[in-house]
Amino acid sequence: MQIITTDIIVVGGGGAGLRAAIAAAETRPDARISLLSKVYPMRSHTVAAEGGAAAVTLAEDSLDAHFQDTVAGSDWLADQLVVEHFVKAAYQELVQLEHWGCPWSRKADGSIQVRRFGGMKTERTWFAADKTGFHILHTLFQTSMKYPAIRRLDEFFVLDLLVSEQQVLGVLALQLNSGELFQILAPKVILATGGAGRLFHYNTNGGIVTGDGMALAYRHGVALRDMEFVQYHPTGLPGSGILITEAARGEGGILLNKDGYRYLQDYGLGPETPLGQPQNKYMELGPRDKLSQAFWQQQQAGLTADYQGHAVVYLDLRHLGVQKLAERLPFICELSRSYVNIDPVQQPIPIRPAVHYTMGGILTELQGETSISGLYAVGECASVGLHGANRLGSNSLTELLVFGKAAGEHAAQSLPPMPRSQSTAATEQAQTQQRRLASLFGGKQQQSIASLRKAMTLAMEQGCGIYRDEQGMQQCRTTLVSLQQQLAGLKVSDHSKVFNAELIQYLELSFGLEVALTLCESALARKESRGAHQRLDPGLTQRNDQDFLQHTLAYRAADGRVALRYQPVRITCLPPAARVYGAAAKQGA
Amino acid sequence: MEKTIIIQRYNPEQDQAPSAKRYQVPFDHSTSVLDALLYIQQQLDPTLAFRWSCRMAICGSCGVMVNKIPKLGCKTFLRDYPAELTISALDHFPIEKDLISDMAVFLDHLQAVKPYLINDSQNTEPHRQTPAQLKKYQKFSSCINCGLCYAACPQFGLNPEFLGPAAIVTAQRYNLDSRDQGKAQRMPQLNGKNGVWACTFVGFCADVCPKQLDPAAAVNQGKVASATDMLISIFKP
Numbered sequence: 001m002q003i004i005t006t007d008i009i010v011v012g013g014g015g016a017g018l019r020a021a022i023a024a025a026e027t028r029p030d031a032r033i034s035l036l037s038k039v040y041p042m043r044s045h046t047v048a049a050e051g052g053a054a055a056v057t058l059a060e061d062s063l064d065a066h067f068q069d070t071v072a073g074s075d076w077l078a079d080q081l082v083v084e085h086f087v088k089a090a091y092q093e094l095v096q097l098e099h100w101g102c103p104w105s106r107k108a109d110g111s112i113q114v115r116r117f118g119g120m121k122t123e124r125t126w127f128a129a130d131k132t133g134f135h136i137l138h139t140l141f142q143t144s145m146k147y148p149a150i151r152r153l154d155e156f157f158v159l160d161l162l163v164s165e166q167q168v169l170g171v172l173a174l175q176l177n178s179g180e181l182f183q184i185l186a187p188k189v190i191l192a193t194g195g196a197g198r199l200f201h202y203n204t205n206g207g208i209v210t211g212d213g214m215a216l217a218y219r220h221g222v223a224l225r226d227m228e229f230v231q232y233h234p235t236g237l238p239g240s241g242i243l244i245t246e247a248a249r250g251e252g253g254i255l256l257n258k259d260g261y262r263y264l265q266d267y268g269l270g271p272e273t274p275l276g277q278p279q280n281k282y283m284e285l286g287p288r289d290k291l292s293q294a295f296w297q298q299q300q301a302g303l304t305a306d307y308q309g310h311a312v313v314y315l316d317l318r319h320l321g322v323q324k325l326a327e328r329l330p331f332i333c334e335l336s337r338s339y340v341n342i343d344p345v346q347q348p349i350p351i352r353p354a355v356h357y358t359m360g361g362i363l364t365e366l367q368g369e370t371s372i373s374g375l376y377a378v379g380e381c382a383s384v385g386l387h388g389a390n391r392l393g394s395n396s397l398t399e400l401l402v403f404g405k406a407a408g409e410h411a412a413q414s415l416p417p418m419p420r421s422q423s424t425a426a427t428e429q430a431q432t433q434q435r436r437l438a439s440l441f442g443g444k445q446q447q448s449i450a451s452l453r454k455a456m457t458l459a460m461e462q463g464c465g466i467y468r469d470e471q472g473m474q475q476c477r478t479t480l481v482s483l484q485q486q487l488a489g490l491k492v493s494d495h496s497k498v499f500n501a502e503l504i505q506y507l508e509l510s511f512g513l514e515v516a517l518t519l520c521e522s523a524l525a526r527k528e529s530r531g532a533h534q535r536l537d538p539g540l541t542q543r544n545d546q547d548f549l550q551h552t553l554a555y556r557a558a559d560g561r562v563a564l565r566y567q568p569v570r571i572t573c574l575p576p577a578a579r580v581y582g583a584a585a586k587q588g589a
Numbered sequence: 590m591e592k593t594i595i596i597q598r599y600n601p602e603q604d605q606a607p608s609a610k611r612y613q614v615p616f617d618h619s620t621s622v623l624d625a626l627l628y629i630q631q632q633l634d635p636t637l638a639f640r641w642s643c644r645m646a647i648c649g650s651c652g653v654m655v656n657k658i659p660k661l662g663c664k665t666f667l668r669d670y671p672a673e674l675t676i677s678a679l680d681h682f683p684i685e686k687d688l689i690s691d692m693a694v695f696l697d698h699l700q701a702v703k704p705y706l707i708n709d710s711q712n713t714e715p716h717r718q719t720p721a722q723l724k725k726y727q728k729f730s731s732c733i734n735c736g737l738c739y740a741a742c743p744q745f746g747l748n749p750e751f752l753g754p755a756a757i758v759t760a761q762r763y764n765l766d767s768r769d770q771g772k773a774q775r776m777p778q779l780n781g782k783n784g785v786w787a788c789t790f791v792g793f794c795a796d797v798c799p800k801q802l803d804p805a806a807a808v809n810q811g812k813v814a815s816a817t818d819m820l821i822s823i824f825k826p
Contacts, residue, residue: 039640040692042734043648098715101706101766103723103730110717134647135730142704142759154696177685206642239619242645308619335645338664339619450631496602499638499686501630 001181001430005421006151007031008188008411009171011158011213013041015133015400016379017192018140020368023408024190025147031412033149034184036156036173038208038504042141045194045206046400049133050245050331052125053397055090057114061122063087070395071574073119073287074388075531075543077226077551080572082366082385086395086402093401094126102139103128105328115328116250117394119287119581121280125394130245130331136397156182157504158212160433161189161375163220164425168374172430174437176504179497181437183430185423188374188411191217191362192404195380199516200355200464201457204236204243213381215511217362218518222370223553225383225567227360227515228523229532231391232466234291236354237339238310244332244351246393248317249284251328252276255291256314256348257298258305263313267294269582275319286581289390289532292353296466307340307350314348321345353466357396359387359532360522363553368407376407385551385570389531440506442491449490449505452483456509459483460516464523469536473524480520484513518554521562526552545576591615592667594625596637597677599684607677607684616667622676623651623662626688639688646799649735652679653688659737659797679740681749695736698752702760702778707771722767729762729807731800738794738804750783754794754804757785761807764814776818785811 008024010017013035021035037044056066066087071078098104098112105113105127117125128135144150155176162169162183170185193213197205218224234255235244249255254275257263262283265272269286273279284291295313298304304311317325317332322345325333329344336342336349362377364370364384370377378384379400386399456479463476487510494502528544529535550566557563591613599607612633614625623641630637640650644663651662654677656670667674682690710716738754739745745753752760760779764772779785785808794804 039642039650040696040734043640043642043650045642045648047648047733048643048645092713095713095715099706099708099710099712099768101763101768103727104715106718106720106723108720110719110722112715131647131731134733138730138732138734142699143706145700146703146705154693177689177691206644206648208642240644331647338646341618448631448635450635494636496600496636496686498601499689501638502635505635 001183001434003422004034004182004184006034006184006186007415008033008190009184009186010035010190010192011171012044012192012194013037013141014044014192014194014379015046015136015140015397016404017190018144019401019404020190020192020378020408021150022140022144022147023405024412025149027409027412028415029149031149031415032151034151034153034186036153036158036171036184038155038157038176040154041152042138044137045209046133046137048204048206048243049397050130050243051117051247051250052115052127052132052394053094053136054117054120054125054392054394055094055398056087057091057112057124057126058122061124065121066124068574069120070386070392072579073390073392075390075579076549076576077388077530077569079385079570080574081570084572085366086386086399089402090398093398093405097136097139097401100139100143102135105129115247116278116280116285117392118246118249118285118291119281119392125250127247130247130329133397157507158216159437159507160429161216161220162426162429163372164423166372168372169423169426172433176499179500181430181434183426185420185426187416189376190368190407190411191375191377191381192379193381195358196512196515197355197358199457199460199512199519201461202236202241203355204233204241205355210508210512211515212508212511213377214361215514217370217375217377218514218556220372221556222372222375223363223555224515224518225360225363225551225553226388226522227519227554228526228552229359229389230355230464230519231288231357231359231532232292232353233356234288234295234353235315235351237335238307238312238350238352240339241354242335242339243356244315244335244349246288248315248329248332250278251324252278252320253284253315253317255284256316257303259303263298263303264291264294267297268580268584271583281581281585283582287390288393290581292466293534295353305350310352312350312352315351316348317344318346318348357391359389359391366406367410368403369410376411378403378407389533440492440503441495442493444493445490447486447490449502449509452487452490453505453509456480456483456513456516464520467534467536468523470524473520477517477520477524480513480517487513518562521564522552522554525564549576590617592670593673594629595673595675596687597675598687600686618668620667621663622653622655622660622665622667625667626662638686647733649733652735652737652740653677654680654740659740661735661737661799664799679736681740681742681746682736690736692736694749695734695739695753695755698756699734699759702752702756703771703775704759704763706763706766706769707774708768709770716768718767726762726765728802729758729765732758732802733800735799737797737799741793741797743791744787744789748783748787751787752778752783754808757811758802758804758807761811776815779811780815780818785815
């Protein structure tokens with residue numbers, strides 16, 4: 001086993017990880033920053049974000065408005081202190097990215113162009129055509145090459161955090177192209193490993209989004225917060241779940257059921273807005289949870305159409321015209337033509353909701369600090385408290401930047417003067433993991449990892465989907481526990497060291513099942529409906545602030561089971577109110 | 590309906606050289622090469638190694654040779670091929686295992702061209718950049734680093750030190766950006782013996798680019814810039 005000593009380890013090379021690494025390098029150019037990623041950084045899933053990044057930009061907009069939209073969007077489960085900090089820091093972070101070369105879309109006079117997004121009162125979403133995440137990721141990745149302090153360890157898979165007495169000591173990682181184990185020691189570890197969308201069968205996420213970092217922290221006693229809140233994006237392609245950006249609706253796209261009717265007006269989002277005149281917070285520009293729920297209602301009512309065995313509704317962009325589609329939504333046109341053989345200029349795109357984002361994650365403070373000293377988490381793997389029960393589109397790309405920077409700076413500023421070059425505790429822990437790893441190999445069996453994974457994703461879809469009930473979730477929990485037992489009995493039949501895909505899938509599934517259980521248990525215990533967590537059980541279909549204006553904290557008990565606790569929501573200035581969109585919001589204002 | 594997928598398998602722990610293995614894979618109108626590889630890995634042989642993630646042609650992970658032409662697995666469909674097709678690792682990169690290539694040399698070349706905005710402005714507001722100025726480099730900023738153009742480039746095949754299409758595209762992307770002042774720092778690399786002049790304008794890179802970036806055009810714009818640069822340096826005292 002090789003030992004590397006460094007100052008700061010960043011796990012994950014997506015937007016949050018890269019932003020943290022750059023911030024650390026700017027704060028302490030003399031520090032050694034190791035950027036570990038299980039893939040080359042530019043493959044990270046930030047690359048697939050399409051729509052944009054939010055920050056108050058127009059003169060008629062205000063920080064207050066962005067704050068209110070975010071808190072209401074969260075169904076009052078966001079941490080209001082965090083949201084205040086976020087909306088203040090957002091603009092400067094997007095400008096910083098501009099200074100690093102991000103090709104933001106522009107107005108004729110050369111100033112930044114902003115677009116409409118769901119649940120936002122005003123246009124405040126910066127975008128780079130419909131490949132915003134791609135451009136943010138590549139801008140950050142290429143900029144990171146400027147800093148000699150940042151040393152990449154590409155294609156390293158983290159097996160475990162090394163922790164002793166509530167102080168992080170480093171990580172244990174597997175180099176994929178050699179199969180060698182590395183003990184990487186540092187007083188600071190920043191987790192930026194992304195979400196867990198791959199726990200579900202239909203999702204917009206890349207294959208790498210398996211919840212690894214959440215499980216790593218959870219196994220060491222850190223709480224996972226608000227895991228029951230999973231965002232279904234209303235517009236994924238049927239079958240694959242490939243994302244069709246919300247910006248398509250921001251630009252004026254409309255949703256139709258099988259009869260060509262704009263059904264959203266029946267679900268508190270109307271009245272119908274005229275074609276080609278989208279209005280913020282009305283109809284197609286309602287928030288994601290409400291839109292995905294409306295799809296489910298339509299499906300129950302038999303009003304969805306069929307596309308190769310999948311229930312779908314239609315996203316109609318035809319009235320935008322060929323020129324606007326080419327300028328604003330070129331990638332959407334390319335995806336639609338390639339993957340459903342539909343030209344959006346000529347025909348509406350069949351779409352359906354697909355799991356997109358995990359609102360919950362590793363519990364952190366404002367600078368990304370966790371309950372383990374020296375351990376941070378940022379981005380989708382974290383729950384800093386920004387999204388609550390439902391994330392507004394275009395808040396998460398900005399989140400990567402604002403909180404990535406905060407964690408990187410904080411870690412660099414608080415480096416101890418003399419990092420240790422070895423640690424008995426770390427070595428012991430690493431050796432235990434090494435033995436455990438060796439014990440995973442064995443002969444070929446009937447069951448495969450792929451079949452267990454599929455069973456997990458189907459169980460999650462069934463039990464923890466857009467609408468949930470007690471019985472479905474209990475069934476889901478039973479299945480997950482059984483899958484955990486089956487996985488424990490399963491052996492990895494491929495004994496090779498170099499790029500052992502079966503081994504990595506085993507480890508990812510083991511992480512994933514652990515995270516899935518926290519999700520299911522948190523959902524079972526939340527006996528109300530709020531944001532993305534909607535229950536069908538009688539008496540639980542409404543929000544219940546009396547009992548549940550609280551964050552769920554999931555801890556790993558000594559016997560491996562999930563233990564739940566609750567944490568009050570920090571409310572600074574916006575007391576809970578009814579969450580309304582469309583005309584109802586206007587009446588309330 | 591089934592097709593035969595022939596894969597060049599290579600495990601460095603056992604094999605001297607890659608060898609072909611055949612698999613029968615069911616397909617329909619929407620089955621991509623990536624779907625076929627996933628089917629093989631999940632149903633037939635878990636030891637098959639390949640890279641993938643987004644499955645929507647934006648992460649750049651799944652480049653492979655399909656019938657000797659560089660392709661993104663997720664954007665190439667079985668329906669477009671006869672009953673048999675052959676898949677191997679990208680040409681011109683060292684093979685690590687099966688369909689996985691070592692991309693380190695590409696990342697080194699990318700880093701060598703200083704792929705970041707060089708500008709000493711201390712302004713706290715965004716630069717102005719008109720849509721026309723954006724358009725000048727926008728296309729070249731769309732490179733997904735998939736490496737298909739390197740697998741297509743005969744010059745890179747002969748000389749791995751050649752910066753290659755994608756790195757030159759990225760250098761041009763920054764050189765053409767109205768906010769950038771770093772062209773003078775990038776020109777020595779572009780002008781050097783492994784820079785733009787090593788390109789013989791075969792143009793195959795442009796044919797295989799999944800984002801239609803036309804790296805060949807970028808390289809040749811680079812040549813013009815490079816020539817201008819040299820002329821100026823001759824006349825400068």
